[in-house]
Amino acid sequence: MREHIQEALRQIEKDFDVKVLYACESGSRAWGFPSKDSDYDVRFIYVHRKNWYLSIDHKRDVIEIPARDSISMPIDDLLDMSGWELSKALRLFRKSNPPLFEWLYSSIVYHQAYSAVDKMRALEKNIFSPVSCLYHYLNMAKGNFRDYLQGEQVKIKKYFYVMRPVLAGKWIEKYHTVPPIEFQALVEDILPNGELKEAIDHLLVRKMAGEELSLEPRIEIINEYLNREIIHLDKYVKGINHEIPDPTEELNALFRETLEEVWGIK
Structure with a gap:
């Protein structure tokens, strides 16, 4: 190709x-x-x-x-x-x-x-403006979270439409630099080992295996994390003063x- x-x-x-x-x-x-x-x-x-x-x-x-x-x-x-x-x-x-x-x-x-x-x-x-970039990723995460993750049944691929911009926003908060484009680099740096990271890693394996369009019950541990971090980043970005x-x-x-x-x- x-x-x-x-x-x-x-x-x-x-x-x-x-x-x-x-x-x-x-x-x-x-x-x-x-x-x-x-x-x-x-x-x-x-x-x-x-x-x-x-x-x-x-x-x-x-x-x-x-x-x-x-x-x-x-x-x-x-x-x-x-x-x-x-x-x-x-x-x-x-x-x-x-x-x-x-x-x-x-x-x-x-x-x-x-x-x-x-x-x-x-x-x-x-x-590079952390304010502009954070607003971009935050608005993307908000819109996709609202549109894709509110139902009782969720497609696997839709989690990543929210997860990646949230993790990119967390990277900007942590380093004030352009976040890496690779999803796994964000996961490894931002998320500690534990149940949440294991759930995301498992989801990633399934997506890459072709199960991305499968509808299944919402994964609450991931939804709760995303909702919490969207609220946090929304408050954080309003306090940044960067020229x-x-x-x-x-x-x-x-x-x-x-x-x-x-x-x-x-």
Whole structure:
């Protein structure tokens, strides 16, 4: 599949006249708990030629495959590909966008070219906002807890839609850094040995074995933990006061340097 993904990326470059700077896996495979039929969620950052940016008209800054603009080669049904144009990615980076941070630190990288992503990683410590990221993970946990874990019967996979953002929030509370993307790293660091951790580990084994859609009675020890920590993180985040210097000029310079590096223009 890696070769297929890399071939699809090359075709995207041809069909959209762009250069892909970085491509990685996002979602359950990157988080470390894919099931047998999990999609490949490929996310990438790309840059257009100079003239694309020198226009008075607003243009679409996302490439999605399958998309309205079909590309020359067929895409596998299990392959979900989506990319952000570089200036869009940098604007989101400036806002400390958690999904973008997850891309940058994915353990599964399909492609990296030029220096833009390394420069972004070097700036991350000065841009990371624990407040923004905590609110992102907290809102995700709240919504998924409300939507998926309130019934008497629960699908196994739905626990992870709440568990991972809660543990990511606990990591931010503990370290004030970008949380690791791998679910197991969060579990090992945040949860002490005991009944709760054993229940989660057992659930993870079952999910990866393909039982993720099974409906079964709600697991109270997990529900109670998630509810308690959501309440705690909601109170905690309101007390954080964290300001960062405006990184706009550094990001503007990174953007211009990338155009020059990729397309040879000044």
